[in-house]
Amino acid sequence: MNRKLLVFLCLALSSIISAQVVGTITDAQGEALPFVNILVENTYKGTTSNDDGYYELNISEPKAYTIVYTFLGYKTVKKTVTIDTFPYKIDVQLEEESVTLGEVVLDAEKNPANAIIRQAIAKRKDNLEKINSYKADFYSRGLIRIKDAPEKFMGQEIEIDGLDSTRTGIIYLSETISKLQFLSPNKLKEKITASKVSGDSNGFSFNNASDVDYNFYNNTIEFGNEIVSPIANNAFSYYRYKLEGVFFDDRGNLINKVNVIPKRDNDPVFSGSIYIIEDQWAIYAVELDITGIQARIPAADILSIKQTFSYSEANKLWAIISQSLDFSYGFLGFKGDGRFTAVYSNYEFNIPLTKKDFGPEVVAFENEANKKDSLFWSTIRPVPLTLEEKTDYVKKDSIQLVKESKPYLDSIDRKNNTFKLGDVLGYTYQNSHKDIRLGFDIPIGGIQFNTVQGYTARANVFFTKNYDDFKRFFRANASLQYGFSDDRLRATGSLTYKFNNTSRRFLTLSGGVSTEQFNPSNPITPFINSVSTLFFEDNYMKLYDRSFIQLNYSEELFNGFRLYSNLSYERRNALFNTTDQVFTNEDSDIYTSNNPLDETAYGVAPFETHNIVKANVTAQINFGQKYLSYPDSKFNIGSDAYPTLVLSYEKGFSATNSDYNFDQVKARLYQSFNIADKGRFRYNLRAGKFFNADDIAFMDYQHFNGNQTHVSTQGNYTNVFNNLPYYAGSTNDAYLEAHTEHDFNGFLLGKVPLLNKLNFNLVVGAHLLATPDFKPYQEYTVGIDNIGWGKWRFLRVDYVRSYQSGFQSDAILFGLKFF
Numbered sequence: 001m002n003r004k005l006l007v008f009l010c011l012a013l014s015s016i017i018s019a020q021v022v023g024t025i026t027d028a029q030g031e032a033l034p035f036v037n038i039l040v041e042n043t044y045k046g047t048t049s050n051d052d053g054y055y056e057l058n059i060s061e062p063k064a065y066t067i068v069y070t071f072l073g074y075k076t077v078k079k080t081v082t083i084d085t086f087p088y089k090i091d092v093q094l095e096e097e098s099v100t101l102g103e104v105v106l107d108a109e110k111n112p113a114n115a116i117i118r119q120a121i122a123k124r125k126d127n128l129e130k131i132n133s134y135k136a137d138f139y140s141r142g143l144i145r146i147k148d149a150p151e152k153f154m155g156q157e158i159e160i161d162g163l164d165s166t167r168t169g170i171i172y173l174s175e176t177i178s179k180l181q182f183l184s185p186n187k188l189k190e191k192i193t194a195s196k197v198s199g200d201s202n203g204f205s206f207n208n209a210s211d212v213d214y215n216f217y218n219n220t221i222e223f224g225n226e227i228v229s230p231i232a233n234n235a236f237s238y239y240r241y242k243l244e245g246v247f248f249d250d251r252g253n254l255i256n257k258v259n260v261i262p263k264r265d266n267d268p269v270f271s272g273s274i275y276i277i278e279d280q281w282a283i284y285a286v287e288l289d290i291t292g293i294q295a296r297i298p299a300a301d302i303l304s305i306k307q308t309f310s311y312s313e314a315n316k317l318w319a320i321i322s323q324s325l326d327f328s329y330g331f332l333g334f335k336g337d338g339r340f341t342a343v344y345s346n347y348e349f350n351i352p353l354t355k356k357d358f359g360p361e362v363v364a365f366e367n368e369a370n371k372k373d374s375l376f377w378s379t380i381r382p383v384p385l386t387l388e389e390k391t392d393y394v395k396k397d398s399i400q401l402v403k404e405s406k407p408y409l410d411s412i413d414r415k416n417n418t419f420k421l422g423d424v425l426g427y428t429y430q431n432s433h434k435d436i437r438l439g440f441d442i443p444i445g446g447i448q449f450n451t452v453q454g455y456t457a458r459a460n461v462f463f464t465k466n467y468d469d470f471k472r473f474f475r476a477n478a479s480l481q482y483g484f485s486d487d488r489l490r491a492t493g494s495l496t497y498k499f500n501n502t503s504r505r506f507l508t509l510s511g512g513v514s515t516e517q518f519n520p521s522n523p524i525t526p527f528i529n530s531v532s533t534l535f536f537e538d539n540y541m542k543l544y545d546r547s548f549i550q551l552n553y554s555e556e557l558f559n560g561f562r563l564y565s566n567l568s569y570e571r572r573n574a575l576f577n578t579t580d581q582v583f584t585n586e587d588s589d590i591y592t593s594n595n596p597l598d599e600t601a602y603g604v605a606p607f608e609t610h611n612i613v614k615a616n617v618t619a620q621i622n623f624g625q626k627y628l629s630y631p632d633s634k635f636n637i638g639s640d641a642y643p644t645l646v647l648s649y650e651k652g653f654s655a656t657n658s659d660y661n662f663d664q665v666k667a668r669l670y671q672s673f674n675i676a677d678k679g680r681f682r683y684n685l686r687a688g689k690f691f692n693a694d695d696i697a698f699m700d701y702q703h704f705n706g707n708q709t710h711v712s713t714q715g716n717y718t719n720v721f722n723n724l725p726y727y728a729g730s731t732n733d734a735y736l737e738a739h740t741e742h743d744f745n746g747f748l749l750g751k752v753p754l755l756n757k758l759n760f761n762l763v764v765g766a767h768l769l770a771t772p773d774f775k776p777y778q779e780y781t782v783g784i785d786n787i788g789w790g791k792w793r794f795l796r797v798d799y800v801r802s803y804q805s806g807f808q809s810d811a812i813l814f815g816l817k818f819f
Helices: 002-017 112-122 124-129 374-380 387-403 406-416 421-425 526-536
Strands: 020-026 037-040 046-048 054-058 064-071 074-082 133-147 169-183 187-197 220-223 225-228 239-248 254-262 271-277 283-291 300-312 317-331 334-349 361-365 426-431 436-441 448-450 454-467 472-483 488-498 506-517 543-558 561-574 610-622 626-630 633-637 644-653 662-674 680-691 735-743 761-771 774-789 792-803 807-816
Touching: 020 064, 037 054, 037 300, 037 317, 046 054, 046 334, 112 124, 112 239, 112 254, 112 271, 169 334, 169 387, 187 374, 387 406, 406 426, 421 426, 448 526, 472 506, 761 792, 774 807
Parallel strands: 187 361, 361 626
Antiparallel strands: 020 054, 037 046, 037 064, 064 074, 133 169, 133 334, 169 187, 220 225, 239 254, 254 271, 271 283, 283 300, 300 317, 317 334, 426 436, 436 454, 448 454, 454 472, 472 488, 488 506, 506 543, 543 561, 561 610, 610 644, 626 633, 644 662, 662 680, 680 735, 735 761, 761 774, 774 792, 792 807
């Protein structure tokens, strides 16, 4: 009985697999044509040929069909066939389209391409609004290759599965099948029914429709940077146009092929061709390129996007049916290329969808979406796999089986767990089968200098245990730091447990003895302080001794609302300078004291030794937050359109000195968003108020991030006053802090002849600080960002001017971005 059932299932499945029209598409010379669109006439049921020109069109009902083959640059072919049995083979040869141009007009005022683009711009909004809503099926495939991969990177061996003898091959291959719902102008919801990742049977593809939703009817397209569309309202400020030629499609429409030419090389623009339909002034297709510099994606060399559209007779509109994104990259010795393919089919246009049909969940994976077998994929995949892709799936699936076996994991552990001479500064023992790691490291970065401890050295020990593919984990860490001048060993440790990957609930118990900056934001980094102290005799870092035990808890209670809380018991002791060592000694300069209240108060404590209990509750509200739902996981997506609000209440109580008890409420509002093609604007606002805090300890004041080194390692300056002493303005009363910054991202400097070749960005900023006891302080900055060469853009230079009851001072600030 079981044998008969098995035979029946095999016969049934083979009939499903064979229910296809298959074939190969070539040009007149017999060369395979990839990415040809194949549709059943007057429908959106179709497929696309793969890189080998092979296609499979899933048709289940035997009857007469008219199958349409379209490919940019080639004449459309229609095949009317009556299908009785499957599979049914149709090989097609396409002839090149004759793109003609009867007359070349050199007068810019009479340039026919300009007239076509102006019509397309005039009809842009109408064509955009023709599709108010739709449902569709969506297929995506992502492939990334690496070429000549280096064997080592920064001294570490690089192991990549599936590479050939030249260390070339596929490093990422995945596919998704989805159901889409769309509501104008920007509501898009995706239900992923199937997901496959080569070499990872438990993995989920990161390909999704929202990431490749490039609509050229919008004024700008988010493509790393905000890129100006060739038919944007202001397109003539960025592009020149040339009519390459015209041809007729299979419906008799006159198609204008217009060459898109950037006016300036480094502007956020495309180059290539856009095809515009005469009279309708709709997009027929696009073939556009953009460089990594233009897209502000440093690792990318060039990205090429190709879109093709098909006409719906019933709805009188053109809709995208296929899209490919090809790219090449090269950075830090790594280079390669790849392609992301998308196919849209089975459209239902302008259906009754409302905003109520859309919520914050933009992508959802069905349960078992990543458990579909190869038989399922062979029946539903609209774009056949190439031989290279088939080989990669087979090879990596086999490698995965081997690598997940206990004998293999044990053999790898035996090799890696052998202690070698090079492991003196760091060693990890692992049990891969149980997913356990433990070890130690002595970081070179732990060697630092400050005037309280002198030179310091650090050693860390750690233990990790992962559960459920990292959805849950346990971490134990300890850190030892020794100060050679104060001759003291300090130790801290923590235990952390992550409960899940949806609300991301964390519980951490920590404790120990450490040196802390009075400003818990740590405004000066240990490295910058070491250089400033030893070479310039400017010991800006001020420290105190903290012995503590602390409990932290955090969780997202509901979408967009995350709660942070902590409770700590602390003992604080004052510290003093113990060394005057310096590399460059200036007679007119000496080290200041470790008292942030008075730099001349040597040996005077800024507070008395005390114990205190502190509690903090913070709510972070991400307005407009969307998310991706995976089985047992949730990944949040911030929205540029809405700010983030942070509300906090902090209380210090049970202090051994009752004057040190206090209460504080505070709020923060911040946001970062693009202003079309004119750059990115950021703001960060803070306000707060202390209660019962007249004589609290100085480390419990509200401190504001200053900068006296004139060197910054921050990417933007919306959290710092770059011409303010580190503890100027610190308060135990009410306060208001405001930062704004606008990065023009090439919008202004990109239009200046010669200067635009440098690809620099103009950045301007304004900063304000006000407290009852500190006269309003203002800073204004003008800077140049993206300074460097090629893909190495690591430097920013700003001119800073500050005011407080009139002009105060100015400075030049150097920003480094490789720390």
